[in-house]
Amino acid sequence: MRLETLNEGAAKTAVRGETPTRWLSRALVSDTSAAYAFVAPAFFLLLFLVAYPFVLSLWFSLSDARVGETGSFVGLxxxxxxxxxxxxxxxxxxxxxxxxxxxxxxxxxxxxxxxxxxxxxxxxxxxxxxxxxxxxxxxxxxxxxxxxxxxxxxxxxxxxxxxxxxxxxxxxxxxxxxxxxxxxxxxxxxxxxxxxxxxxxxxxxxxxxxxxxxxxxxxxxxxxxxxxxxxxxxxxxxxxxxxxxxxxxxxxxxxxxxxxxxxxxxxxxxxxxxxxxxxxxxxxxxxxxxxxxxxxxxxxxxxxxxxxxxxxxxxx
The missing domain is CATH 1.10.3720.10 (MetI-like)
Incomplete structure (x- = not known):
């Protein structure tokens, strides 16, 4: 099915004067963009649930923060x-x-x-x-x-x-x-x-x-x-x-x-x-x-x- 779609697309672009190589590269670019779009929600979810708490924990470890207080930087x-x-x-x-x-x-x-x-x-x-x-x-x-x-x-x-x-x-x-x-x-x-x-x-x-x-x-x-x-x-x-x-x-x-x-x-x-x-x-x-x-x-x-x-x- 995928091969037939590519062949049909190549035939249509040949009629319009566009080379098959250029059409194929454009199709790959669009597929790559779609892949990034599908991965993006999971990436941002991990960024929010893992990266942000880790950075926040790193800041807390370098401060004298207490419950209810922001604290100040104390180094190590x-x-x-x-x-x-x-x-x-x-x-x-x-x-x-x-x-x-x-x-x-x-x-x-x-x-x-x-x-x-x-x-x-x-x-x-x-x-x-x-x-x-x-x-x-x-x-x-x-x-x-x-x-x-x-x-x-x-x-x-x-x-x-x-x-x-x-x-x-x-x-x-x-x-x-x-x-x-x-x-x-x-x-x-x-x-x-x-x-x-x-x-x-x-x-x-x-x-x-x-x-x-x-x-x-x-x-x-x-x-x-x-x-x-x-x-x-x-x-x-x-x-x-x-x-x-x-x-x-x-x-x-x-x-x-x-x-x-x-x-x-x-x-x-x-x-x-x-x-x-x-x-x-x-x-x-x-x-x-x-x-x-x-x-x-x-x-x-x-x-x-x-x-x-x-x-x-x-x-x-």
């Missing part, structure tokens, strides 16, 4: 105060531990779940749909259910453990600093596991069966086929999944805020929760914005490393 004072704050250093450590632990668990468990789903033959559509439920349910709502499960007074987990005579006392899942970190890592892993499993499952489906048959004919067992066929071919997919999950995990807010609000003793504060506590709850907008901007170079480094890994894996 907010960043110096944060680097000298023990709570911020603790938040930085918490964010690294939280992200590394959650990513490790999601990678291992997500791969195992993807392999399991790949081998399921009966009711596979129903099972794969059910696996997505933790990712579909609103984060705040599902995390509130987890809070009920671990909250000391109503903890169904403690009740189950005591009923099975595994423990004889209530375990302080949320009041204990170290158990609280384990709890938020567990909930984040549960929340992000479907993303890993379904994406890796899509990668598994795309691997040609002939490669497995060739490896099996060479004497490779299940472990050998996984290490020499599955894992190398899944590296590009795995790198992209880890990249997106690292960004989402490092910037997590809902899970930690609903479960612990950064406590106890600031042992579960992440960048997002500490920025919220400083900027909105304490009214120190400048320092809160400075905390959020500390995420930018970290995420930039993560993206750079992961994209290099993706490029290397695709060129092998």
């Amino acid at each position: 004072d907010n960043f110096r105060r944060l680097l000298g704050s023990s709570i911020f250093i603790q938040t930085l450590q918490n964010s690294m531990v939280f992200t590394a632990a959650a990513l490790g668990l999601k990678t291992v468990l997500g791969m195992a779940l993807a392999l399991l789903l790949f081998r399921v033959a009966r009711f596979k559509r129903l099972i794969r749909g059910a696996v997505l439920l933790p990712f579909i349910v609103p984060t705040a709502l599902s995390t509130l259910v987890w809070w009920w499960m671990f909250e000391p007074m109503y903890s169904v987990v403690n009740w189950t453990l005591k009923s099975l005579h595994i423990v004889n006392h209530d375990i302080p899942w949320l009041p204990d600093p170290y158990l609280a970190m384990c709890t938020v890592v567990l909930v984040n892993t549960w929340r992000g596991l479907p993303f890993f499993a379904i994406t890796l499952l899509a990668g598994l489906v795309s691997i040609p069966r002939e490669l497995y048959e060739a490896a099996e004919s060479d004497g490779a067992g299940p472990v050998g086929r996984f290490w020499h066929v599955t894992l190398p071919l899944l590296q590009p997919v795995l790198a992209v999944v880890i990249l997106f999950s690292a960004i989402f995990t490092l910037a997590d807010f809902n899970i930690v805020y609903v479960l612990t609000k950064g406590g106890p003793m600031n042992m579960t504060h992440l960048f997002a929760t500490y920025s919220f506590a400083l900027g909105l709850q304490s009214g120190q907008v400048g320092q809160g914005a400075a905390v959020s901007l500390f995420l930018f170079p970290i995420l930039l480094g993560v993206v750079f490393v992961q994209l290099r890994l993706v490029r290397q894996s695709t060129t092998l």
